[in-house]
Amino acid sequence: MRNISICLLFFSLISLISAETHTWWFETGWVNANPDGVFERPMVGFNGSWPLPTLRVKKGDRVQLYLINGLDDKNTSLHFHGLFQHGTNQMDGPEMVTQCPIPPGETFLYNFTVEDQVGSYWYHSHTSGQYGDGMRGVFIIEDDDFPYEYDEEVILTLNEHYHDFSDDLHAKFMSRFNPTGAEPIPSNLLVNETRNNTWKVEPNKTYFVRIINMGRFVSQYLWMEDHEFTIVEVDGIYVEKNTTDLLYITVAQRYGVLITTKDTADRNYAMMNRVDIDMLDVIPDELELNGTNYIQYNEDADLPEPYLLDSIDDFFDDFYLKPLSNTTLFDDADYTITVDVQMDNLGNGVNYAFFNNITYTAPKVPTLMSVLSSGDQASNELVYGTNTNSFVLQKDDVVDIVLNNLDTGKHPFHLHGHVFQLIERHEPVDDDEDPVAFNSSDHAEWPEYPMLRDTVYVNPQSYIVMRFKVDNPGVWMFHCHIEWHLDQGLAILLIEDPEGIQSSASQQITDNHKQICEKVGVSWEGNAAANTKDFLDLTGEHVQFKRLPTGFTARGIVALVFSCIAGVLGMVAIAYYGMNEITDLEERVARDLDVDLDDDDVEIVNEGSSSSDGAYGGKQH
Numbered sequence: 001m002r003n004i005s006i007c008l009l010f011f012s013l014i015s016l017i018s019a020e021t022h023t024w025w026f027e028t029g030w031v032n033a034n035p036d037g038v039f040e041r042p043m044v045g046f047n048g049s050w051p052l053p054t055l056r057v058k059k060g061d062r063v064q065l066y067l068i069n070g071l072d073d074k075n076t077s078l079h080f081h082g083l084f085q086h087g088t089n090q091m092d093g094p095e096m097v098t099q100c101p102i103p104p105g106e107t108f109l110y111n112f113t114v115e116d117q118v119g120s121y122w123y124h125s126h127t128s129g130q131y132g133d134g135m136r137g138v139f140i141i142e143d144d145d146f147p148y149e150y151d152e153e154v155i156l157t158l159n160e161h162y163h164d165f166s167d168d169l170h171a172k173f174m175s176r177f178n179p180t181g182a183e184p185i186p187s188n189l190l191v192n193e194t195r196n197n198t199w200k201v202e203p204n205k206t207y208f209v210r211i212i213n214m215g216r217f218v219s220q221y222l223w224m225e226d227h228e229f230t231i232v233e234v235d236g237i238y239v240e241k242n243t244t245d246l247l248y249i250t251v252a253q254r255y256g257v258l259i260t261t262k263d264t265a266d267r268n269y270a271m272m273n274r275v276d277i278d279m280l281d282v283i284p285d286e287l288e289l290n291g292t293n294y295i296q297y298n299e300d301a302d303l304p305e306p307y308l309l310d311s312i313d314d315f316f317d318d319f320y321l322k323p324l325s326n327t328t329l330f331d332d333a334d335y336t337i338t339v340d341v342q343m344d345n346l347g348n349g350v351n352y353a354f355f356n357n358i359t360y361t362a363p364k365v366p367t368l369m370s371v372l373s374s375g376d377q378a379s380n381e382l383v384y385g386t387n388t389n390s391f392v393l394q395k396d397d398v399v400d401i402v403l404n405n406l407d408t409g410k411h412p413f414h415l416h417g418h419v420f421q422l423i424e425r426h427e428p429v430d431d432d433e434d435p436v437a438f439n440s441s442d443h444a445e446w447p448e449y450p451m452l453r454d455t456v457y458v459n460p461q462s463y464i465v466m467r468f469k470v471d472n473p474g475v476w477m478f479h480c481h482i483e484w485h486l487d488q489g490l491a492i493l494l495i496e497d498p499e500g501i502q503s504s505a506s507q508q509i510t511d512n513h514k515q516i517c518e519k520v521g522v523s524w525e526g527n528a529a530a531n532t533k534d535f536l537d538l539t540g541e542h543v544q545f546k547r548l549p550t551g552f553t554a555r556g557i558v559a560l561v562f563s564c565i566a567g568v569l570g571m572v573a574i575a576y577y578g579m580n581e582i583t584d585l586e587e588r589v590a591r592d593l594d595v596d597l598d599d600d601d602v603e604i605v606n607e608g609s610s611s612s613d614g615a616y617g618g619k620q621h
């Protein structure tokens with residue numbers, strides 16, 4: 001008995017000693033690069049280089065990452081995608097949710113441990129659009145007890161690239177001249193932050209490939225000529241092996257796959273990636289939809305030809321993956337959050353995204369700081385404002401999120417601070433039919449061992465049901481990972497166990513963090529309106545634009561668009577959306593808005609309310 005406890009003590013000491021602290025200092029700044037090989041532009045790098053470094057840690061290690069904002073006119077922040085940040089919510093990254101934005105010249109210390117997680121993750125700026133300008137990198141938590149055999153590990157990132165700066169794309173996107181909310185079209189797809197990527201392999205080997213989509217918009221298909229993928233990990237969760245030859249990967253998702261190479265090295269093979277064209281509003285002729293990359297066995301052999309498939313409909317459905325941990329379906333939900341997703345125009349003519357008619361509008365005080373400063377009122381959702389879509393969750397509850405997608409697009413949803421069980425995903429519903437909503441008294445049979453991950457897609461006009469346990473005190477964002485849609489306000493906040501947050505020493509705002517808030521001019525106390533006296537008084541809070549007046553038809557916006565496109569913007573706007581003909585645009589806008597162009601009874605939107613676009617800045621005066 002005594003020997004056993006000595007042994008236990010010994011091993012726990014060993015694990016304490018072997019837990020390492022990784023201290024990194026990184027300074028953001030612009031770096032010229034030419035990722036797609038056809039256009040050089042500045043990208044956001046670290047310490048003068050881009051792409052950003054791959055960060056590697058081991059389970060249990062501590063990370064101390066000092067982020068110096070070297071950009072001279074932009075705030076920044078850093079999110080470690082998929083990490084639970086248990087007890088360190090303020091290190092999660094999203095600005096105005098868990099932290100104050102880091103202004104130019106300031107340094108923020110991200111200080112946390114990786115505790116019980118292993119697998120493939122990534123890090124990226126959580127300041128509007130910035131990661132699309134390059135501020136993204138791979139984060140790996142190595143596991144000494146990896147459950148499968150392999151010879152070598154390799155990283156494979158997917159991305160899409162834009163020649164224009166995010167801020168410029170954002171301004172045109174969140175504009176009344178883009179009333180249908182057509183997303184900017186990527187310039188090119190990337191693999192490993194480049195094109196025509198060569199992966200050098202050896203025959204007779206098994207590679208463990210960590211595939212990570214670090215894009216901000218489009219899902220990608222990935223397939224390899226005559227090589228199969230055996231899926232063993234999704235979003236940091238080990239799963240029972242399942243083999244496929246075609247993967248579908250939304251932005252922010254990760255797949256860990258085993259690939260066994262051929263037994264001879266006499267030829268090379270193609271590795272193909274393809275954009276999900278259903279997500280694009282227009283497909284410009286010059287956009288290369290299929291990327292060809294190379295699996296190189298033999299330097300002297302010819303490069304492979306593109307390898308095409310007859311159909312890409314038969315991609316692997318992640319719903320059926322089974323976690324290796326055998327985690328069973330959690331108990332019935334104690335609390336259900338039902339949210340409807342919709343895109344629509346507000347009174348300024350701009351197209352926004354809504355959860356239950358609310359477009360997320362950032363509060364004046366980061367929500368975590370409202371929790372910490374609101375004392376015994378922290379459980380009152382009103383404290384967090386009327387436009388943040390905040391839900392307070394009770395410790396240890398099982399929670400379902402029922403998400404009904406009334407929109408005709410697919411959306412990849414990400415929950416911070418958790419992996420969740422995906423317990424139902426309904427098939428897509430065609431545009432010419434009505435959206436189908438979840439019906440609790442008439443639903444599919446739920447799996448015994450549901451798949452677990454941190455990012456899933458919902459099909460067009462369809463729904464998903466997700467389940468998780470309230471076991472991680474903090475303010476966790478749940479949002480569409482399409483950066484454009486997040487800019488449009490497609491987010492809710494889950495405030496888990498507010499008392500648990502308040503009473504934890506490690507959750508208190510660090511001095512460094514307070515200093516950052518002071519420098520950027522954001523209060524670290526108060527409700528959503530920065531009121532520190534009466535936490536239920538929301539006077540002056542940020543709210544979304546007013547809705548279009550009743551009886552107003554979207555026709556007015558169409559009219560406005562045409563008069564303006566014909567005038568000021570002219571061909572610029574048209575070329576920008578990859579449209580060649582005004583009539584083409586006219587039809588598209590009309591179809592998207594579901595209006596009849598022959599009807600010339602036209603109303604004009606109030607042009608006076610055109611300033612301060614954007615979900616992060618939208619204010620109603």
Ligand SMILES: *[C@@H]1O[C@H](CO)[C@@H](O)[C@H](O)[C@H]1NC(C)=O
Nearest residue numbers: 024025026027046047068070
């Ligand atoms: C990055 O630059 C900072 C100063 O700007 C320096 O302190 C740090 O050591 C550099 N980090 C690396 C990894 O080179």
Ligand SMILES: *[C@@H]1O[C@H](CO)[C@@H](O)[C@H](O)[C@H]1NC(C)=O
Nearest residue numbers: 034035036037038194195196
């Ligand atoms: C990839 O190939 C295309 C031609 O297909 C070329 O224009 C481009 O520069 C190449 N990109 C890189 C990064 O090598």
Ligand SMILES: *[C@@H]1O[C@H](CO)[C@@H](O)[C@H](O)[C@H]1NC(C)=O
Nearest residue numbers: 073074075101103520521522
């Ligand atoms: C940085 O954030 C602060 C606080 O939200 C804001 O006032 C300021 O305009 C931001 N700076 C930039 C350059 O966006």
Ligand SMILES: *[C@@H]1O[C@H](CO)[C@@H](O)[C@H](O)[C@H]1NC(C)=O
Nearest residue numbers: 062063064109110111112506
């Ligand atoms: C990081 O956090 C740990 C735990 O709170 C603390 O002991 C350590 O001093 C912090 N690191 C720095 C550099 O402040």
Ligand SMILES: *[C@@H]1O[C@H](CO)[C@@H](O)[C@H](O)[C@H]1NC(C)=O
Nearest residue numbers: 154155156192197198199200
């Ligand atoms: C992708 O890039 C990383 C980092 O440069 C490299 O280690 C890896 O081998 C590349 N992967 C492939 C599949 O080419």
Ligand SMILES: *[C@@H]1O[C@H](CO)[C@@H](O)[C@H](O)[C@H]1NC(C)=O
Nearest residue numbers: 202203204205262263264265
């Ligand atoms: C691969 O393994 C097979 C069977 O063990 C063997 O016959 C072959 O020579 C190996 N190929 C190479 C290139 O080593």
Ligand SMILES: *[C@@H]1O[C@H](CO)[C@@H](O)[C@H](O)[C@H]1NC(C)=O
Nearest residue numbers: 274290307308309310311312
């Ligand atoms: C791209 O790949 C898809 C699937 O393999 C194929 O159907 C399509 O014809 C390809 N397009 C081009 C232009 O090669």
Ligand SMILES: *[C@@H]1O[C@H](CO)[C@@H](O)[C@H](O)[C@H]1NC(C)=O
Nearest residue numbers: 240241242316317320321322
């Ligand atoms: C593998 O995937 C298929 C469907 O793609 C599913 O039917 C099967 O249950 C899965 N098996 C495991 C062990 O994940």
Ligand SMILES: *[C@@H]1O[C@H](CO)[C@@H](O)[C@H](O)[C@H]1NC(C)=O
Nearest residue numbers: 240322323324325326327449
């Ligand atoms: C999960 O169940 C399988 C049998 O289905 C068993 O072989 C395996 O050991 C179990 N794993 C764990 C972690 O319990």
Ligand SMILES: *[C@@H]1O[C@H](CO)[C@@H](O)[C@H](O)[C@H]1NC(C)=O
Nearest residue numbers: 338339340354355356357358
């Ligand atoms: C959203 O607004 C519509 C129309 O005003 C209304 O019918 C619907 O009930 C609202 N939905 C929610 C969840 O509040």
Ligand SMILES: *[C@@H]1O[C@H](CO)[C@@H](O)[C@H](O)[C@H]1NC(C)=O
Nearest residue numbers: 436437438439440441442443
């Ligand atoms: C939900 O399903 C039940 C049982 O099939 C049915 O009676 C009810 O009408 C459905 N509700 C809706 C809103 O479709």
Ligand SMILES: [Cu+2]
Nearest residue numbers: 411480482485
């Ligand atoms: Cu979306």
